[in-house]
Each structure stands twice: as structure tokens, then as C-alpha cells.
Amino acid sequence: MYGGGYIPEEEKRKQQHMEEDPAKLAEFEARIDNGEKIEPHDWMPAEYRKQLIRMIEQHAHSEIIGSLPEGTWITRAPSFKRKMALIAKVQDEIGHGQLLYNAAETLGKSREQMMQDLLTGKSKYSNVFNYPAKTWADVAVIGFLIDAAAIVNQVANSKGSYGPYSRALERICYEESFHLKQGHDAFVALATGTESQRAMLQDAVNRWYRPIIHFFGPSDKDSVHTGKLMRWKVKMMTNDAMRNQFLSSYVPKVWELGLSFPDPKLHKDDNGEWHFSDPNWDEFYQVIKGNGPCNAERLAVRSWVETQHKWIREALFNPNAKYTLPLS
Amino acid sequence: MEATQELLFKIADDALIMGHTDSTWTGLGPTLEEDIAFSSMSQDKIGHAWNLYQMLHDKFGLADADTLGFKREEKEYKCSHLTEVPTQDYAYALVRQFFFDHGQFMRFSALKNSSIEWLADFSRKVTSEIKYHTLHGDTWLKKLGAQGNEESKARMQSAINEVFPLALGYFEEGPREAELIEKNIFIGEKALQEAWLEKVGDLVAQYGLTLPEGNTVDPSLGGRNGYHTEHLQPLLAEMTEVTASDPEATW
16 A cells, blocks of 8 residues: 655755756657556656656555554454454555565665665655554554555556556555455444444544545645656656545545544535645654654664564575666 | 364464464564565464364354354463464574474374364365475575574574474373374374474474484473463453454454
């Protein structure tokens, strides 16, 4: 699961100085217009490569960090059915991470370097995983609503121009649709369950509402940068369009179950556009900077994994092996 | 309790608690590929437990699988101590997986010849899965043993020394052992342990590691008779945390 294609302002300024050979650029853009996929050894603008690495890497990190809040509930899952579904789901997320690191590696950045950048905070992952999963109902909300939001994002991006990313996303979306089913099933079980189960679920929905609105990132429809990325089919929809699509599909499903969202202004207008209260974008930027409720904990766990198992990787990997770019 | 029920409970409880303990590594494995492999084995084990509790329900009219798996008292569980110990050491986790799954593979292989046909059928299916678990353990012991470096060999050897007494406890006899053997339901723990010792002894030697001498080690006994390590009670409390919060609810 994944959300957000947020690009820091500072990075945007730096990128404006990259100049490309106009003839090669024109040929590249013509291929994209033709609906062709760009493959690892094809010519591509430096900025295209850079943005794709950032995006795929961020997506991969989101998968492996995203496995942590749900992973802690595997041992507590309340039945055989839920337990089996949850282990399978979290296992899939790790598998998605693996697929995506491979896709990013085709652009020239090694998995080890990406892991390193994750731990130092240089690369980001989706903000939504910096919030805690406090109860079993949080697992249902993540499995249903966060996965649904991720699917909106990923289905859009699977039609993007970079071959390896697009193919990885097609496979990921196929698996995510099962995750959504299990999340929905667990969500409905709580929504139609006892009073305490419904209260637990409503509480989780209330806590996840803001992170969900934040999920697709701040409005970027007027950004020049977004225009270029969309021209190159790196980004396929604006943040607002994805958010609107998600709200249209899923808010009614939650309302139908007799649950509410903690926002009196949440509604759809006659043009099909959803409106909501100011979700406090300052909090969004704070979480990106590392000041969310769980940033430190998530990185500490990942860092524990890296140090705790260092001896295994050292024993496995031949120190004389040379890094080679995977083909796809 | 009938002898067959006793046998099914101990196998199911072993699979559930081992699967539970192994599932704590999901998301925390040493490489992404290994994380996926370990999660997958844990899922298989919990699945085996689910099937076995279901058989206890279907064949003997006992409670449903969720109740048998998650709602018994600690002393009613018949898992071996080997499955109960939590660990943050991957060498320990791998060595235990190796010992346990060779045990499981041989147990289910023996049960393929059980006089109880439905148990023999089930065992045929399960061995085809567990075969891959044993290959996993074998590969890692080889890679970190004979093909590893000095540190990995030392860590694996140390884990073998630590886990071995618990692994011997896996072969503790239950109260109705004689009846199981007499009715050709199961070959019995003694025969199983003998075959297992020979097999894992050979493999461990091939991987450049050493099995402690059996007669110098005290097996960790008690589990098959309901006497557990201090780790099982908190494990069960965690496992049932959600269901205990609203016992009437369906989840």
C-alpha cells in the first residue's frame, strides 16, 4: 500500500536547472505520447529518472514500514480466519517492497543504498504509517480504507510510462484487491457486531480520518512540476483527483454501515466534488519532517532489523561481488 | 480423553504455538526474501493447526476450531517447550525451525501409515508442504554453517547447543502412548526420536556443525502433559487479547 507523491519544495527548485538535449527529449516525449513504455536501458531525462527513483523507493519503503503497524496484530488476531488472512497480507506487503526495490534498482540505485537512506531519514515513506494501530479495529480500518486509498493511487500509476514500475504495480494491484476484501470483511464484522465492537470501530475511524485525508498529499493541481510529471506519465492523476475518487467510492460505504466521520463539512457537491474541513496541512508537513507520533519508533524497528541481522548478511554475501544493474 | 484426541491435540498445539512464535518475525526478517519465506512457513503451521482442531471438532464432536485453538486453559495445551520460547536471535529461530520441521516431517510421514485413514490422508497433504520447510532449514544451516564465516558458524553452533534440549522434549511421550502404538495409529515418540536423531545428526555434521551428545543433555520435558515454560501463559494472553475483550462477539 502506498500514498502520496509529495515532492519537497527545495527539491523542486533544484530540478529546474536540469537541461536536456532537445532532440532526445522530443523523441522521448513522442514515445510517451505513443503510449510506449520506457525500459531501463532507454534514454530518459535525468529528472525523469530521479523522480521515478524517489517515487518507487518511497513506495517500497512504505510497503515495508507499512507492514509494522499491522504486523504487531498477527499474534493477537481474533480467529484462525483473521490470523491467516493477516499474515498472508503482511507477507504480501513485504513481497511488494521486494518487487519495488527491484524496480527502483533498474534505475541505478541499490537496495542497500535505499535502506540506508530510509534509516537516515533521507528517503521518505507514506505518512500514514507514522500513526499507531491501537486496537484490532485499526487493523480493519487500515485493511479497508488505507488499502482502498492505496489502490486508487496504484491503479492510476500502473498505467504510467516506466515499464518495470508499471508491471510491478499491475501485480501489486491484483494482490491489493484481495487485501481490500479481507479488510472490508473485518470492517463489516465489527460494524455489524456488538456495541463494544462498533464503538471500537468508530473510534478507529475517527482517529484515521485525518491521516486518510492527508494520504494523497496536499493539492497539487496548480503546480508546474505536477504538469511535467503528468506529461511524462510519471504521475497519472493529481492528488486532488485521486482523493476525490477515493472519497466518492468509500465514504458512502462507511456511512451505509451507520458509522460517521468526525467532520461536519464532509460532503459531495452537485458536481461530484467532495469538500472537507481544513485537515491541518501543517501536521502533514510535521509528520514528513519526522515529527509524527510513530516516526521514531518505525525507524528504530527498521534499524534494529538492520543491525540485529548484520551478521547474516555478512555471512551470505560475497564481499567481492560487484553490483550490477538488474535488467528489469 | 481418547488416545487419538491426545495425539491430535499435541500436534495441533505444536503447530499453533510454533506458528505463533514464528509469526513474530513477520516484517523483521534478515532479508525481504527470508521475511517472506518465514511468514509463509508460519502461515502453513497455523493452517495445519486449524485443520487439526477442525478434525477434533468434526470427528469427536468437540468445540469449534477457534474455541479449541484460542479458548483453553494453559494446562490443557499439549505443545512441547520447543515451540514456546520467544527469541530475538535469528540463529535460534533458524535452528529451531530446522529441528522442529524435520520432526514434523517425520511425524507426518509416519502418520501416512496410520490405521486411521483420514489422518493418513491429511498427513500425505501436509508432508508435501513441510518438505519445503525442511529444505529451508537445511539451506540456512548450510549457508551459515559450512558455507558461512567464523561468526555465523559460532552463532549457529551456540544456537544448536541451546535449542537441542528443547528439541529432545518434542519427543516426550504422552499418557496414552502405548495405546496409539498398539492400535497402529502412530509409531510412537521413541521410534520417531531415533529416526530424527539419525537424520538431523547426519545433516548437522554435513553442515560443519555438531550435535551435542544425546546422553549429556537433559530433555526439556513437561509440555505433553500440560506443564509448560513460563513463556506460554503470556503468549496465550497475547493471542487471546482481542477475543477476551468481548467474549460474546464474533470477530
